[in-house]
Amino acid sequence: MVKICCIGAGYVGGPTMAVIALKCPSIRVVVVDISAPRINAWNSDQLPIYEPGLEDVVKQCRGKNLFFSTDVEKHVREADIVFVSVNTPTKTQGLGAGKAADLTYWESAARMIADVSESDKIVVEKSTVPVKTAEAIEKILTHNSKGINFQILSNPEFLAEGTAIQDLFNPDRVLIGGRETPGGQKAVQALKDVYAHWVPEDRILATNLWSAELSKLAANAFLAQRISSVNAISALCEATGANVTQVSHAIGKDTRIGPKFLNASVGFGGSCFQKDILNLVYICECNGLHEVANYWKQVIKINDYQKNRFVNRVVSSMFNTVSGKKIAILGFAFKKDTGDTRETPAIDVCKGLLGDKAQLTIYDPQVTEDQIRRDLAMRKFDWDHPTHLQPLSPTATKEVSVCWDAYEAAKDAHAICILTEWDEFKSLDYQKIYNAMRKPAFVFDGRNIVDVEKLREIGFIVYSIGKPLDPWLKDMPAVA
């Protein structure tokens, strides 16, 4: 029986291994982590992450061929294939701070693998890492290897949160990079055999190590670039009277462009886009490619511009001050169908409004009060370290309250800001909300999910990203 161990029981390690276990009953899969609370949660009825379909998959294989454990060394020692899916945050200090990937957790995992191994192993990079990481990892592993043969593979993950199980069941492609030596190719084949249990062979791509590592960073940069491109156009739509939904529909009909990932928004969030682009920028700079670095940097600048622009719209529309005004924030997660708040645009928008002394009442169906308070108090990039290394929950700030109901959040508010596209926000009783709000009542839709005309009929002043402006807003232009 092939034995797989995955180091890191997070958003990637947990769902990915659960699907491998489900699709490969002949393989024994153990997911290990240094965080005991996280492992306990994986072994309980309350999984540590919210992901549609995940619970069902875990329940089918947990205790049969899927296990979660804190006994990291034992399971690594016993494994034939070790996936490493630990955090690779942006460095906060020292060389490359604010850009380069911090490989502390990866390096410590590699050293541990080298120390405890007693048999040959395939070590798989599942985390997103800088190009050439495999070379460094190889050095760590072979330096201590006691004659053990380690083969390093790059097998980046392309799942998106909220659709992880669907993405894993039916991936556009699985990418496996390996050394072009007989040993390397044998390892590539061994990993191909795992995925071949359910992924059609023509979707399993084999490349060299550096192409696989770079493809992951490039894919995220291209995806994020589409959002920044459409967000840049959204600003021009507002200035000219064009409608960004109509524009993206029209351009997406060109099969060379395609319709996906063209939704204008308050900005992209999530744990990876910004981190991976910064990482790409740093690699370009290290290679003396400054124009290329600046090109990709612009994707992040436009994202920051979009979040600032949104805050400025809110403040300028409300007579240039939100001081002391109650504003309801609907949605805090970085997208719908996840409770993940890492790099969510809601953090920057809330901080911007708090900077203008607003009183915020925040509601998200999947995010806890503790998480919201932590996020609003955390320093940039601190969020991407293992939970037990993150700052403790801060004391409550009186300008922020968190509630479990959209109607409660909107009661007596001057404005509503929709920051996550949860389906339930589309079908709220906006008449009821309007009746309970202060007047004039504003809706700032950062996700373009409300029916603007209907809300205007009710009496709201509505701002929707990239849509023709309400006459009220036209007189109060927001300067970013």
Ligand SMILES: NC(=O)C1=CN([C@@H]2O[C@H](COP(=O)(O)OP(=O)(O)OC[C@H]3O[C@@H](n4cnc5c(N)ncnc54)[C@H](O)[C@@H]3O)[C@@H](O)[C@H]2O)C=CC1
């Ligand atoms: N979240 C996502 O949608 C995707 C993330 N990725 C990449 O996958 C990697 C992991 O991301 P997530 O799963 O989101 O992170 P996460 O923070 O949810 O999980 C990482 C886990 O690794 C554990 N860990 C850290 N060092 C460890 C060690 N030495 N030994 C054992 N456990 C250790 C942490 O306690 C944590 O539970 C990152 O490189 C990320 O860029 C790639 C594709 C998608």
Ligand SMILES: O=C(O)[C@H]1O[C@H](OP(=O)(O)OP(=O)(O)OC[C@H]2O[C@@H](n3ccc(=O)[nH]c3=O)[C@H](O)[C@@H]2O)[C@H](O)[C@@H](O)[C@@H]1O
């Ligand atoms: O490396 C990663 O971590 C993953 O990053 C993204 O996945 P994820 O961040 O989970 O979610 P996305 O669906 O890509 O959304 C990212 C952000 O972009 C925003 N977005 C997305 C699409 C769009 O058209 N407009 C838009 O503003 C979303 O609301 C969200 O805030 C990629 O889609 C995955 O392929 C990749 O594996």
